[in-house]
Amino acid sequence: MALLTELNLYPIKSCGGISLREATLTSAGLMYENIYDREWMVVDTKGEFMTQRDFPKMALITPRIKADTLELRAPGMLRLEIPLGLPDPEEEKTLQVRVWEDAVQAYDCDEVTATWFTNFLGTPCRLVRFHAEAKRLASGKWTGDVEAPTLFADAFPMLVISEGSLADLNGKLKAQGREALPMNRFRPNIVIGGIEAFEEDFAESLRIGEAKLKPVKPCSRCNVPSVDQSTGVPGPDPLDIMQSYRANPKLDGALTFGMNAIVLEGEGQVLRVGQDIGVDLAF
Template identity: 65%
Template sequence: MPVLSAITLYPIKSCAGLSLQEATLTSLGVMSAQIYDREWMVVDHNGMCLTQREHPRMALIKPTLKGATLELRAPGMLRLEVPLGLPDPATAPTLTTHLWEDTVLAYDCDALTAEWFSQAIGVPCRLARFHANAARPVSTKWTGGVQATTMFSDGYPILVAGEASLQDLNQKLLAAGRQALPMNRFRPNLVIDGIEAFEEDYAESYLIGDVLLKPVKPCPRCPMPSIDQDTGQFGPDPMDIMQSYRAKPEVDGALCFGMNAILLAGEDQHVRVGQEIEVTLAF
């Protein structure tokens, strides 16, 4: 029987994740302690999103839950504590952020936080938090018309990957004299064990207790899987190996690993590592 083998929440887009034993699944993605996946995002002075693609040191910014704060650490930096309580929408400073084609209202974090991130990453930047009055719909082109929203994820609220898919890729890497890669190179929220390699590509739905997830779009990979999440440096690049068998014509030949998913039922239900999953295939 397939099981949920890992849960990861990424509080800040493109920074390190929080490995969890249990979490709440919502229409906006994974949530724990009232923190949503990719609820925060680092932006430049124009509000443009910064990611590991251009700033791989972002991988070294590691969050920890500490009571009412999100504690952040980075090499050579004093720790930073970001309050978890939502600002007052009526009085809190805001800024306009830009993520791909979307323009999103966000709270502007304080100057001390901006200075900390600027030093940690090495470029002037600020930390933005998804605004309580903001909404970011996903493209219904892939959802079959189902309406869904997300925060600062690339496109969809939940990313699912299979353990066997990584094992398959690693076998090919090892056969080519390369190093095997950990799953964190691909930054999924949910990892499934007990299905065949890339079976997640062909799933119609995943049922985890009362939670019903629908995979909607293969996840095209940018250069981020070549970034070592432990060192913040470009390491062994799997993209050339993936080129031989992971190009997907339905996304214009992009190399894909994992499936973007949306929540169909089970809002605010809890899931846990080790929980059984009923996988329904789309054929």
């Protein structure tokens, strides 16, 4: 039987995640205590998004949700408190920022916050928050006639991976004398237990209570899975092992692991770890 075994929220793109027992499903992804997945993002002086691809230390910025702030911690830094309330419209400062090919408006967080991130990452940067009036949609090439909003995620509202897929990869790594990798290297929002390796690749839909998700696009992989999320230090990259069996012809041979998903039904439903998942295969 397929089970929901993990729910993970990443308030700041490419920074540490929060493991949850339950989360609210929205059309733009998971939400908890009115904080959305990838609602914040670090940008450089040109407004371009920054990630662990180039700044692996971002993994060490760990968030904690408090009553009215998002608390951030990082080694060697004082704690930083980010207000959860949106700025007054008459006082807000905005920036146009870019995620891949998408340019969107964002709230510019204050100078204290910018200095904190700049000092920790060792390069000039700022923290921004997705603007309440901004709109960004996942690619219609993959979502069809469904308009799927997303915030600062790379491209889609959610990433789904099965425990079986990771176990399969780890078996291949161990056969080469290498250490197994934890699931957090792949940064999924939803983890499924109780199905075969890569069965999520062939799912037409996933039913969790009253919610219905649709996996739409295989997730192509970069170097982030090589970054140890507990140390922020890159290590051996699993892509060389994946090269032998995860090249995907649908993406011109890109190496894929996990499935990007959108919400078809059940917006507002609360998902809970331990729930049964109905996996409807596409064949």
